Amino acid sequence: MNHRCVAAALLLVGAAGSGWAGVCAKPVYLTFDTGHMGVADLVAQVLQRQQVKATFFLAAEKTLDGGHSLDERWAPWWKARAAEGHVFGSHTFDHVYWRGDRADGGFDVRATSGPQAGVAGVMDRQAYCAELERPARRFHEMTGQTLAPLFRAPGGKTSAALLQAAAGCGWQHVGWAPAGFLGDELSSERYPNAQLLRQALRDIRAGDILLAHLGIWSRRDAWAPAVLEPLIMGLKSRGLCFATLAEHPQYRDVVAHVRDRPAVK
Secondary structure, X not given: OOHHHHHHHHHHHHHXXXXXXXXXOOEEEEEEEOOOOOOHHHHHHHHHHHXXXXXXXXXXXXXXXXXXXXXXOOHHHHHHHHHHOOEEEEOOOOOEEEEEEOOOOXXXXXXXXXXXXXXXXXXXXXXXXXXXXXXXXXXXXXXXXXXXXXXXXXXXXOOHHHHHHHHHOOOEEOOOOHHHEOOOOOOOOOOOXXXXXXXXXXXXXXXXXXXXXXXXXXXXXXXXXXXXXXXXXXXXXXXXXXXXXXXXXXXHHHHHOHHHOOOOO
C-alpha cells in the first residue's frame, strides 16, 4: 500500500471514530446511567480523547463523597458534558425501581436514593411522571439545556402499564441490547474485566445500544479504567462508530422535537 493509500485509510478511520456522518454506516450507541460517580472524570476524559459522544441517563444517586450525582458538586461536570454535545435523559430522580402494577392503575416502587431509599412505596401515574420530570428540572438548572424526552427505568424494569403512563406524559423508554450489557455491575470475581472486554468485542454488533455506569458500588475491580477505552478502540477497529440516541432510528424523531418541550422550571 503506497503512502497515499495509507493516508486515506487513516483519514477514514479517524472520521469513523469521530462519528463523521456518511463515513461509518455501522453505529453503536454508548449510554451511561449515573452511579457513585467515582469514574465520571475518567469517562469524560476517555470520551474526549476518543471523540465519542454518548447518552447519559440522570438520577440523583449517592456518591462516594456523601452527596449525590446531581448536587452542586457535580453541576460543573454535567454542564461541561452538555457543552460537549452529549445527549441526556431521565433515570428517575431517586432511582425508583418499578416492582409491580397495582389494580388501581398505580405502581409498587422502591427508591434506592433520596429520603425514601429502601422503603417500599406506591406511585400513581401522575407521581411517576413527576419523578421522571425531576431530573429534567435539575438538568436545566445545571446546564440551561432541556433534557431529551427519553428515560431508562432503573434496572430496566418496566411493565406495559408503566411504559404507557410514561408515554402519556411525553417520555419514551430506552433499554439496551443483550450484547450491549457491558457487565460493569457484575461481580468482578466472577466476571473479571478481561473477560467482559473479550465478550463485548466478540458480540457487539452495529445498531446495539450499550449500557455502562458512572460507578458501581458492588464491583470491587472497577470496570471503566480497564475496559472503556480498549472497548472503544477495539470496536472502532472493527469498523463500528459511536453515535448518540439523537441519531438512533427509533429515538431521533423524539429527540429532534426536544426543543418543542418547554424546559421544566
